[in-house]
Amino acid sequence: MNNSSTSTAQSVTEHSGLVAVLTDLQRQGWRASELWDGEAWGPIHAIWSADEIAKHAAETELAKLRFLSESTAGHEGVMLLVWGNSPIELIADMTMANGFGEAVELAQRSVWPHYPEEE
Known part of the structure; x- marks a missing residue:
């Protein structure tokens, strides 16, 4: 592991990581519609x-x-967020149907290239 990827991974907070994931999901055609x-x-x-x-x-x-x-139309996904762990663990669970799980994992890799492993 090189120092630049370690530095990048360590600078990602829960908030900035979630913002990046949400932005990537929007780019992939998944729009956040409701908050529990x-x-x-x-x-x-x-x-x-x-x-x-x-x-x-x-x-x-x-x-x-x-x-x-x-x-x-009709395809939806749900993401469970658990705050207070490491940023890479913020998304604790997600719907795996209709390609949503794959979209979330792709978005997470845009933030953490070695997801699901921490760097």
Whole structure:
């Protein structure tokens, strides 16, 4: 492992990692549509940036994000976020159906090239 990849991995926080993953998922055609705050699903407004979505998600210790596929009607995915572990472990679980799991893993590799292993 070279020092530059170690330095990059160590500089990624839970927040910045989630922002990068959300941005990559959007690029792949998965739009965050709802946020579970521990009590109820609430809408994610279309004008919210990935940074704003991450800030709202961080307000709940166990948050869930629901995503809709922009290319295939009816396809959705859910991501469970558990705050307080290492940034690479923030996404604790996800829907594996309809290509969502693969999209999340690809997005995580855009942040952590050796995902699922920590660098």
